[in-house]
Amino acid sequence: MTPGARVAATIELLDEIVSRSDRPADLVANAFFRARRFIGGGDRRAISERVWGILRRYGQLAWWLDRTRHPDRSGRAIVGADLMLVEKVPLHDLQAMFDGGRYRPAPLDEAETRALRQLDGHSLSHPQQPDWVRLNVQEWVVPHLREAYGESWGREIAALETPPPVDLRVNRLKATVEEAQRALAREGIETERMLYAPNGLRLKKRLSVVAGDAFQNGLVEIQDEGSQLVAALVDAQPGMQIVDYCAGAGGKTLAIAAGMNNKGRVVAMDVLETRLDRSAQRLRRAGAHNVERRALGPDNAKWLKRQKGMFDRVLVDAPCTGTGTWRRNPDGRWTLSPHDLAELLPKQAGILAAASRLVKPGGGLIYATCSVLPAENERQIDAFLESHPDFAVVPIADLWPDAIGTPLPPDLAHSPYLRLSPLRHGTDGFFAAALVRRSSPPPSKGEVSSSHEGEAVLRDAADGVDPSAPASGDTSPDDGGGKEP
Numbered sequence: 420m421t422p423g424a425r426v427a428a429t430i431e432l433l434d435e436i437v438s439r440s441d442r443p444a445d446l447v448a449n450a451f452f453r454a455r456r457f458i459g460g461g462d463r464r465a466i467s468e469r470v471w472g473i474l475r476r477y478g479q480l481a482w483w484l485d486r487t488r489h490p491d492r493s494g495r496a497i498v499g500a501d502l503m504l505v506e507k508v509p510l511h512d513l514q515a516m517f518d519g520g521r522y523r524p525a526p527l528d529e530a531e532t533r534a535l536r537q538l539d540g541h542s543l544s545h546p547q548q549p550d551w552v553r554l555n556v557q558e559w560v561v562p563h564l565r566e567a568y569g570e571s572w573g574r575e576i577a578a579l580e581t582p583p584p585v586d587l588r589v590n591r592l593k594a595t596v597e598e599a600q601r602a603l604a605r606e607g608i609e610t611e612r613m614l615y616a617p618n619g620l621r622l623k624k625r626l627s628v629v630a631g632d633a634f635q636n637g638l639v640e641i642q643d644e645g646s647q648l649v650a651a652l653v654d655a656q657p658g659m660q661i662v663d664y665c666a667g668a669g670g671k672t673l674a675i676a677a678g679m680n681n682k683g684r685v686v687a688m689d690v691l692e693t694r695l696d697r698s699a700q701r702l703r704r705a706g707a708h709n710v711e712r713r714a715l716g717p718d719n720a721k722w723l724k725r726q727k728g729m730f731d732r733v734l735v736d737a738p739c740t741g742t743g744t745w746r747r748n749p750d751g752r753w754t755l756s757p758h759d760l761a762e763l764l765p766k767q768a769g770i771l772a773a774a775s776r777l778v779k780p781g782g783g784l785i786y787a788t789c790s791v792l793p794a795e796n797e798r799q800i801d802a803f804l805e806s807h808p809d810f811a812v813v814p815i816a817d818l819w820p821d822a823i824g825t826p827l828p829p830d831l832a833h834s835p836y837l838r839l840s841p842l843r844h845g846t847d848g849f850f851a852a853a854l855v856r857r858s859s860p861p862p863s864k865g866e867v868s869s870s871h872e873g874e875a876v877l878r879d880a881a882d883g884v885d886p887s888a889p890a891s892g893d894t895s896p897d898d899g900g901g902k903e904p
């Protein structure tokens with residue numbers, strides 16, 4: 420493709436993503452390229468990279484368009500501004516690309532030219548940009564981010580601008596980590612061990628793994644390190660009864676099943692049966708035979724009632740704002756609305772309460788989100804504990820050695836919860852709380868606590884910790900000094 424044709428395709432894809440804001444950008448992009456098979460691999464990568472970069476800096480680009488009184492915010496306006504401000508294309512070269520030639524964008528009109536001319540020689544950042552513009556987030560989200568991270572919120576959000584690495588989880592039903600690493604190397608895919616996730620491998624270079632034998636034979640799955648750690652916190656053991664209550668297409672179900680050696684039972688549940696169905700092929704490929712899929716709905720209502728108090732572990736990977744995945748899904752920065760958050764909060768609380776009924780005394784309940792907003796995380800847990808005194812928090816440092824076994828990130832040593840971020844841990848932003856259902860009623864004030872039954876790690880921690888301990892920004896001894904694994 421000529422540079423002009425690439426620019427035209429970039430504009431087209433961006434317009435499509437913006438007009439289909441109800442769909443995740445990656446799905447829109449997949450459909451876009453499927454319908455244009457003539458676009459080769461190299462061009463496809465270049466176009467995607469540019470579009471994803473533009474979505475990451477959309478706030479600043481839009482700020483410049485406002486400042487120069489550009490007539491609109493169409494794809495051509497945004498892409499034009501990006502080429503000038505980021506790639507430093509001078510206006511006359513931009514005009515040569517926008518010349519209306521075959522496969523190239525239509526010529527810039529007078530108003531467009533007048534606005535874009537003012538960008539010549541400028542950079543994306545400008546001292547007059549407010550923090551939220553500079554950091555490419557919507558203004559209404561800032562108080563939530565401050566609550567999460569305190570004054571280091573800017574650095575945390577800046578870290579979400581870095582494109583994510585490709586992370587793999589080795590399926591221990593099929594291979595050891597070393598065997599999988601060697602199998603990938605034979606395909607020319609070099610990887611390194613992860614700092615935290617014990618079965619994780621990170622690609623040294625961004626390459627596609629899905630066509631290769633290691634992936635096709637179920638030795639590895641694509642899964643962010645943070646997501647792997649959440650699944651590992653379930654501490655699935657052979658013979659256990661486990662529910663993955665919001666299983667979706669089974670990302671964490673697969674990891675849980677891999678820890679059980681096909682002994683015991685995992686029930687994967689979700690309100691969307693179509694999502695659950697998508698896990699079937701992945702489970703087959705992984706050789707996981709102990710997973711049962713059940714859609715939440717009228718068909719399983721009776722079954723669900725009968726299962727009360729039956730499970731050793733229940734994972735609630737709740738639907739959330741996805742703010743922790745903004746480096747992967749930068750469109751989320753712009754599509755998220757206060758209304759979405761307001762709708763999610765009661766939904767998350769309802770799901771957590773419903774799922775908790777399945778946990779047996781002494782059993783564990785893991786609540787997780789890929790959000791960094793305390794309203795969806797710490798405050799949900801506070802409210803849940805208030806109305807469910809039979810549950811208590813298990814501090815993450817108590818679970819980590821047995822469930823995960825790698826060195827505990829220092830900033831989590833005194834945190835009741837797992838709080839992961841790209842800046843500190845090199846993962847997506849994740850939150851997880853591990854709770855245990857007490858086997859006996861909680862001690863009343865002043866009374867010495869009673870002993871508990873159940874799994875060793877959970878039992879020891881069943882009296883819990885103060886869940887009102889400060890959010891992640893406040894607990895780190897090394898604020899923002901996290902290292903990339």
Ligand SMILES: C[S@@+](CC[C@H](N)C(=O)[O-])C[C@H]1O[C@@H](n2cnc3c(N)ncnc32)[C@H](O)[C@@H]1O
Nearest residue numbers: 664665666667669670671689690691736737738
């Ligand atoms: C964060 S996603 C789960 C991702 C999945 N666990 C994984 O690791 O791939 C949240 C899931 O919750 C499901 N969900 C939404 N409302 C629900 C409800 N009321 N009960 C159970 N699941 C629900 C959504 O369909 C979605 O699949």
